[in-house]
Every structure is written in structure tokens, then in C-alpha cells.
Amino acid sequence: MTTVITVNMRVCSKTARITAELQPDGETVTIHIASDCEHLREYAQRLTEVSTADILSVSGSRIEDPEIRKGVSPTCLVPTAVFNVAWLESGMMSKRLAQETAKENSIVFDKD
Secondary structure (H helix, E strand, C coil): CEEEEEEEECCCCEEEEEEEEECCCCCEEEEEEEECCHHHHHHHHHCCEEEHHHHHCCCCCHHHCHHHHCCCCCCCCHHHHHHHHHHHHHCCCCHHHHHHHHHHCCCCCCCC
């Protein structure tokens, strides 16, 4: 089975569709990122799979590795979304709950 999420980054007008698939070993999740952002396409080529260790902690994770993430803005939502899709696919977060509450997750830029 696979899990798919879409990230809409309205600040830069880019989108990304992230697909995760848990492998038979139960420890590896393959990651596919399709995006209209050149930097995210390059990130996707460098980040094709993650391990359980990669999704349990930001520290030392391939998802946040500077060599893998290079060129991706620090404000980009996609790396965080990779954590989320991998957690969903690994059964560490409820897919039903995520689907029911997804529109409640947001970043609001307040006016001064």
C-alpha cells in the first residue's frame, strides 16, 4: 500500500506530491516527490528512501541532511511533509485522523 500527500506552498506558488511506500523489510520507506520546483526535484533525486531511524528524529535524519536538502529553502514545507507521509505509511500516525483534520493544519502569517 502507499500513502500520498500534497503540499501547497502558497508563498512560493509551488506544489509537491509526495508518495511513500513501506518496503517488505518494515524498516525502509521509499519516497517519491513530484514537484514544479526545480530544487525539490533535485531533493527528490537525492532522497529516494528513508529508514525508521530517519523518521524518528530530525537529528541525523537523511530528510534534513544538508547535503541531501541543499538548495531547498529552510522555510519549505516539503521536508516536514516527508516526515508526515513516512509516519502515516509506517502506521505511526492514523491515516483516518490525518485525513479528517488535514485542513486544520496551517501556518497563518498575521498582519502587523
